[in-house]
Amino acid sequence: MYYKKLKGEKVYLSPADIANEIPYMTRWLNEDEDLVYQNGFYRSLFNEDKVRDLLNKWNEGPYMFSIINEDDIFMGHVSLFNITDNSVTLGIYIASEFRNKGYGTEAIKLISDYIFDELNKRSIHLEAFSYNTKGIKFYQKLGFKACGIWHEERYAHGKYHDVVMMEYLRKDRI
Numbered sequence: 001m002y003y004k005k006l007k008g009e010k011v012y013l014s015p016a017d018i019a020n021e022i023p024y025m026t027r028w029l030n031e032d033e034d035l036v037y038q039n040g041f042y043r044s045l046f047n048e049d050k051v052r053d054l055l056n057k058w059n060e061g062p063y064m065f066s067i068i069n070e071d072d073i074f075m076g077h078v079s080l081f082n083i084t085d086n087s088v089t090l091g092i093y094i095a096s097e098f099r100n101k102g103y104g105t106e107a108i109k110l111i112s113d114y115i116f117d118e119l120n121k122r123s124i125h126l127e128a129f130s131y132n133t134k135g136i137k138f139y140q141k142l143g144f145k146a147c148g149i150w151h152e153e154r155y156a157h158g159k160y161h162d163v164v165m166m167e168y169l170r171k172d173r174i
Contacts, residue, residue: 001017001020002014002015002017002066002074005065006110006113006114008106008107008109009070009106010069010070010101010102010103010106011067011068011069011070011075011103011106011107011110012068012110013065013066013110013111013114014065014066014068015064015065015066016055016059016065017074018052018055018056021055021074022048022051022052022055024074024095025046025054026046026047026048026051028093028095028096029046029051030045058079061079061080063079063080063081063083064077064078064079064080065078065079067092067094067103067104067107069103075094075095075098075103076092076093076094076095076098076104076107077091077093078090078107078108079091079092080111082125083119086121086122086123087121087122087123087124087167088115088121089124089125089126089127090108090111090115090124090125090126091126092104092107092111094107104138105138105141105142108142112124112142112168112173116170121170122170122171123167123168123169124144124167124168125165125166125167126144126165126166126167127164127165128163128166129154129156129161129162129163129164130149130161130162130163130164131161136164139166139168142168142174143168143173143174144167144168146164146165146166147165147166147167148164148165149163149164150162150163150165
């Protein structure tokens with residue numbers, strides 16, 4: 001069951017309903033090439049037991065929200081971790097059939113408002129593989145700026161890749 005914790009026009013963010021989400025996540029983590037490739041899951045094989053364990057681990061952190069559309073359909077997650085006095089790290093994914101429709105934009109705006117207004121943080125951080133140019137452009141459109149690079153940090157598909165660190169500051173809110 002989902003609850004409208006943070007509400008927007010096209011989506012709302014709800015506490016996760018892991019039992020309901022396991023079949024979707026199992027399919028996405030095995031078949032969604034963008035999700036698998038952009039997040040480093042390509043070396044892993046996921047059955048429902050592994051996905052249940054993974055989601056339960058992610059849900060141990062203080063904030064994992066399910067992204068739900070206006071038809072109450074589960075589309076992905078947005079999570080907050082590495083929480084300090086001043087900042088938080090953001091992770092987000094949306095299934096391929098829901099991308100490029102404004103859902104991710106609205107989900108990040110909802111969670112950003114929550115981070116700045118309710119959690120009283122000054123900055124939001126995230127990481128993106130350097131080859132994820134679509135993701136980096138998307139984050140920049142939302143106000144995130146590159147703030148550093150970890151050179152050759154991730155090994156994927158036979159070579160090392162840089163990881164781009166990005167941040168969004170409260171004072172730069174759009």
